[in-house]
Amino acid sequence: MNTTTPSKLEKILAEGHLAVTSECGPPRSTDLDIVAEKAELIKDHVDAINITDNQTSVVRLCSLASCIRIKQMGLEPVLQMVTRDRNRIAIQSDILGAASFGINNILCLTGDHQQFGDHPSAANVFDLDSTQLIQTVKLMRDEGKLLGGFEMKKRPEMFIGAAANPFADPYEIRVSRLAKKVAAGCQFIQTQCIYNMEKFKDWMKRIRDRGLHEKVAILAGLTPMKNVGMARYMKNRVPGIDVPDDIVERLAAVPKEKQADEGIKICIEQIEELKEEEGIKGFHIMAIEWEEKVPEIVERAGLYPRPNLNGSQN
Amino acid sequence: MVKAKPKPIGEIIDYVKDFDKVLVAGCDGCVTVCEAGGLKEVQVLASSLRLYFNKEGKRKDIEETSLTRQCDREYLEPLLDKIDNYDAVVSLACGVGAQFMAELYKGKPIFPGVDTCFIGSTQERGVWVERCQACGQCIIASTGGICPIARCSKRMLNGPCGGSEKGSCEVSKDTPCGWHLIYERLKELGQLDHFEAPTDPKDWTTSRDGGPRKIVKEDVQP
Structure with a gap:
């Protein structure tokens, strides 16, 4: 099996396992222990941990420092980077800098517009977009060059x-x-969180028709709903998220104190269903400020224990 | 053309409150088209200032004029002889005109009477929209004649992003998604095959990133 980097995530995918990733959002302060604590909660149940980069344009402790911290805990970070x-x-x-600390995964994003965040009067940069960031990392890794043409001696090995x-x-246009x-x-690829299974499966079919599922590992993005209020909020307020009525109705139909359990149950059912979908190579579980539920979801969805790579883990 | 909007009257009053003789100078170019700084707006502003200062019991001499263009030396020179009759000038031209006036009328305070906003077009009477950011290297030949730098809120060259919804930008439902428009236009032109080739990082040296810009056309130089 061929891998391009020392990334554990790449190795797990190359060996044909269903990968499991999750994410931790850093705090709005210098308290890096919060990242370590969140990572500690999920470390045995996921293969890699994304660290978000000032998500929703809110200033947070930086992704790079957080990635270094969890790398030093012996875990596998995915550096999220917005342009x-x-x-x-x-x-x-x-x-x-990230590569010098042995960080081997990067998620290339353009990022939300700053007007959604806590500094709407900031200037934005957008010198590159997400696609150009991908090109940049590939150039640095495969050709050992910076965009300016300089050839470096030691290249960043990034999946x-x-x-x-x-x-x-x-x-x-999405395909x-x-x-x-x-x-x-x-x-x-880590997808946006999926609730509309029918539409997602149609998209996957179009991906397969193009043979793209063989060129890129698609990890299905999932976010468990905590309650019906969250479902309604995501349906009505969050751009680019498609929550069908039946999800809202299903959560509304159970008593308030049982809604969190129902949300977890829906998430597990989705994983079970998507395991059967050709081209799905793993799951990206984004339990927003609910990291403690990730182990339960992973276990109940039959994704535990995680593969132990000889000699390459930790 | 350059698009501008009038500054709030309070801001202008604050600029000129300590001067006795004030000239309000409009421009017959772009700012007349966008109804922000032509002769009509000069008259309205001058009248408002007179009313305000009269009410405050302050004697002020406020005069009106509008020049063919404030961004050309030949149209500013005729005022040179008269400029010392005034203590200050409020220029209703775009930022270029106001700055050029400051360059030429040395020692004379020049205050902006409009906020210069963008290069754009008239969508309908009273509505102007941005179309160009003057990046210095036009790319619309490959984007269906629609500029992603001016029309995508993230100036993406490989859009649309994941925030495009029902044709609108994530920034506002009132802002069309530039890349949605580009996609529709490329489809119409039968050029969708271009869409999947990644566009490389742009050279921004011709944009503001290269520092203040200058064009020299030697064959027309005197």
């Missing part, structure tokens, strides 16, 4: 990922957009 806040100089510098949102518009990211050098 909103950094130009190509800062981006490449951070990639070199390159990106996001895909099958539920954004225009729908018919082409993924194809473009794959053409740029993307190796794994």
